[in-house]
Structures are given as structure tokens and as C-alpha cells.
Amino acid sequence: MDYSRTLRNNNKIYCRTTSKQNELQCCDDFNIRFVLSGSESYHLGRRHLSIHPDSFLILNKGTQYASSVLSNDPARTFSINFDQKFLVDFKNCWLQKHDRLLNRQCFSQKIEEEFNETIYPFRGDIKYNIFHLKSHLDNGVQDELLINEYLHHCLINYYKIYNDEIFEKAEKLNFLNSSTRVEILRRLNLAKEYLYSNFNTNVTLEDLAEHACLSVNHLLRTFKQAFNLTPHQFLIQLRLQRAQLLLKTTPYSINEIVGMVGFECPSSFIRLFRTHYKVTPLKFRKNA
């Protein structure tokens, strides 16, 4: 079911099924984009970011982007545009109470804004809240106070994720100088979003390092420091997680899924899946 809602305070919510390519456009507001099924690819300047149902994308006001659907089936997308005033009110009332978030000396407002435009994991509270909100909207709920309550909580959840993904990770880096930490983390984020977006291709460490503007050694060392995983472990985990989703939600055969998530042979996929989740892919599908 496709719909769009513009609330009285100018927050906008869109729920769409799309299979076409969208021309270059400009974001009117800060917005959060989710893909509920299928996958979408976004082009932001030279960056190519793809979103799957396990991740979401933040776009700032004024960002230019073009999007297209990656999956064979149409993508079901859900996005929220936050009015500037709503955001400012949120920041004033909520972030001041929780000034441990975002108010750290080494991160100015400017850094916050240029940092956030990337892919984040879609799980936990934000996922629960978005699904609740969507089910209310699907059922035609008109109460704007309630809808705004969910939007407020989405922002709380987003800032929590932002804090976990950016600040906490930056602090794990072993550099004394905070601006070095910020710069390295920015590059590691480039590497991470490259993995998120190219998870099903044959990613080499050299490609990844080049994309992140780091040397291979530097990348390996700092990636592990920040994310507790090597890039390779991160990639395997991502592939397995997306395979799990495909097993659960689509009728594709195991062999097809193996190819779709970028593994080369079914036997190594099955072995990895079993070690990771203590269950074989087929059993997992049966129980899902």
C-alpha cells in the first residue's frame, strides 16, 4: 500500500513500492530512509550506497542524490522527512537532557552533520518503533500527536545509534589526537559503507583500502580497533545476516542465495552458516 502523509508540523512520511530509477534530486529536509523489502541504491556524488532491509540511510537537508532499485522485485521503501523546526525542538529538549551525547568537545555541530550521512544498522528499538508506526499508518490512524511521538522516538533511537556507531567507535581508536581519531573514523566509515554496498561482489582489501583512502595495513589495524572485527569478518557476518533474511523472506533456493550474497560455493556457505548460527540454512528456513 502506497501513501504519503504530511503532518501539520510539516513532518512527512512516505511509504512506497518502487521499481523505477529516480533522477537526481535534492533533499528538502533531514530524512531517514528504510527499505522494508528488496534493496535500493543511492548515488551521492561519487559515493554509491545501497540499503537493504537490515540497514537505513540518513540524508541531510540539501544533499543531492539519485536512487534506483537494485533488487529484481520492486523495493518497498519507507522514509521520514523531519521538519527543521521539529529537529531543532528535539535537539533543544532531548539532547540537552542527555548532553553526554553529541556534546563532546571534539565533535562540533559541523562534524556531526557531515558525518551522519551514511548507512546504519536497522535493528533494535528503531526497528520496533518504525514497524509500530507503519502499522498505525497502514491502519489509517489520524492522531498526529501519536505519530509525532513515534517520530520523536525515532530521533532518540537514531541519536543512540549515531552515538554507538560514531562516538563509541572513535574512542576505541588508539590515537592521542582527537582530530586524528575523527579523520580515521570518517575513513573507516567509508570502508564500512563500501562493504555494506558491495557485500555480494568480490571485494579485495586493496579496493577497500583505496576507497577509504588508507593503506591496507592501516585499514586492517584501525578497522579491527574500531569494530572489533577484521574487514573480512565483517563482510562474512554481513553476508550471513543477509542470507538469513533471504532464507526467511524469499523462496529463492539455497544455491541462488549463495550467489546473491556473494559466496562462491554452497558448501563453504553452509559450513559458515552452521558455525555462526548453530543451525543449517535449511533447518533455519524451516523454523523461520
Place this chain on the structure above:
Amino acid sequence: MRLKYIPVYAGSFEEQLSFYTDKLGFKIVSKIPFYEGAECTLLETGNYDVLLAISKRNLHTNLKSCIILNTDDCLSDHHTLKALGVEFFTEPQYQPIGLVAEFTDPCGNKFVLLEERDYNN
């Protein structure tokens, strides 16, 4: 053995009963003489077989309780109850178990509105 009744302290019986039935939407199941001379009203709180028991006399239930109500959607229920005039003393907060908001009934029993969330998936 299983949990069946939870006696709840009631300061003002009528006020308490109307709070439970009108605002929280509990349904009166039956009345039973629980203790000698004290009739208890049993309230159903959902599709569960645990019932709340409130009575006019509180010789046996003179302690305030803390009752945890389970919900599928804490934000929505919080919003509905607030609109009905229930006073929350904590807004929905994220806890390791899920989303939690707390309110009290007219005589001070604490209610926790809990939406359990599975963070492992």
C-alpha cells in the same frame, strides 16, 4: 501450582475500581468473598489467567503493589492512557528488557507498562 490472584491495595475502592475499568480497560470477572467479611472484586487484565483482586477492606492487602503490564506497543498505550488522564511518572524509557513507562493508580500502586523487545535478532 500457578500464579492466579494478585491482591491490590485499594485506598478508595470505588475510585480504584473506576480507574481500573474505565481507564485501564480491565474487566470485572466476578466477586468472591476472599477473606472473612471482605468481598473481593476480581478483574481480568487481558487474555491472561492471572486476576487482580481488589476489596474494600484491606486488612490482608495493606501493602502497595508493583504490577507489570505487558503491551505490544508501549508508545501507543502510553499515549492512549495519557489522553484518558492517567498520570505517568516516567515517560517511555529504553531499558535492557525493552520500552518501559510507569504510572500509579489513585492510591499509589505502581504500574509498569512494559513492551518487551528482543534485541538479539
